[in-house]
Amino acid sequence: MPAAGPINLSTPLGLRTAFRFPLQSKLSQAEVLQGSAWLLVPFIGWLLNMGHRIAMTHRMQHGLEAWPAWTNYRTLLKHGAITFLGMLEYHLPALVCEALAWHFGSVWLHVLAAVLWIVATIAVPGYITHYCFTLDPREVFDPFRAMRRVFQGGRAYWKAWGIALAALACSFLGLLVGGFGFLVSSVWFWQVAGFSFATVFSEKFGLRREMAEDSR
Numbered sequence: 648m649p650a651a652g653p654i655n656l657s658t659p660l661g662l663r664t665a666f667r668f669p670l671q672s673k674l675s676q677a678e679v680l681q682g683s684a685w686l687l688v689p690f691i692g693w694l695l696n697m698g699h700r701i702a703m704t705h706r707m708q709h710g711l712e713a714w715p716a717w718t719n720y721r722t723l724l725k726h727g728a729i730t731f732l733g734m735l736e737y738h739l740p741a742l743v744c745e746a747l748a749w750h751f752g753s754v755w756l757h758v759l760a761a762v763l764w765i766v767a768t769i770a771v772p773g774y775i776t777h778y779c780f781t782l783d784p785r786e787v788f789d790p791f792r793a794m795r796r797v798f799q800g801g802r803a804y805w806k807a808w809g810i811a812l813a814a815l816a817c818s819f820l821g822l823l824v825g826g827f828g829f830l831v832s833s834v835w836f837w838q839v840a841g842f843s844f845a846t847v848f849s850e851k852f853g854l855r856r857e858m859a860e861d862s863r
Contacts, residue, residue, distance in 0.1 A: 656707045656855055660803070660846045665810045666817075669838035674714045681717050682834040683827065696834060697730050698723030700841040704779035708849055710856035726782070733774055733787035737767040766794075772804070773797040775841075776848035796848065803847045811840035 652658075654668045669679050682699055685692035702716040702723060717723075741763035748756030773793030778786040797804060814836045821832025849855050 653712070655713065656704075656842075656846050656849045658846070660806065660810070660843060662810055662813060665839050665843045665846075666814065668842045669835050672714070678714055678717055679831060679834050679838065682838075683830040686830045686834070691724070694727030694731060695720065695723050696727070696837065698725070698727035700838060701726040701730060701775075701779050701782075703838070704776065704841060704845045704849075705782065707845070708780045708854050708856065726778075729784050729787055730775060730778065733778075734767075734771055736788055737770055737790050737793075738764060741767055770794045770797060772807070772844040772848070773800075776845045776854060777852070779845065780849070780854040796852070800847055800851055803851065804844075807840075807843035807847045810843045811836075814839040 654664050654671050658664050668675075670676055678699070682696045685695050688695075699716050702718075703713040706716060707713050741760045744756055744763055745760035747753070748760055767790075770790055770793045773796040774787050774789070777796070778784070800807075818829070818832040818836035821829035
């Protein structure tokens, strides 16, 4: 069924709207396919896709249509790299703990590494939406501020996680149509997840052009 209007960050977050967001127009569908093709380029394609999600969210936060966002590849690569470095920083304690677990053969260290990994993953959305808005790297490398924002997100934040996990499960259906099908469904999933968290945090912290006062 056709959507009542464009799906953007002012649209109430729900499973249907989030799932439809990357597929709502011919242009958005074309950009999903373009992102899927870039995944054939190891690592660089992943960084570009991350930068693309930053660009889409930034455009919406500043009163523009999300697409076209596959522009200025150097800038997309920079945004993807900065975001990835933030993820690496947040997950580094878990990686170190896991290395020690293998070195010492400690089950408890494996468990601790898993807990640290989950905590880091939970914290990551706490910086991405703010970075999308300001494009200031200082938003990225403060895990305590990111975790504080997660708690401030409240139930809406966990609703976004529920939608993201549902999309992740659905993305494996792409395997039914071969390898490239899974690349397409993976890009779709990342965009659904990014849209869901961006909707929550943009609303909570006033990260939209029409209410751009800093409420951090």
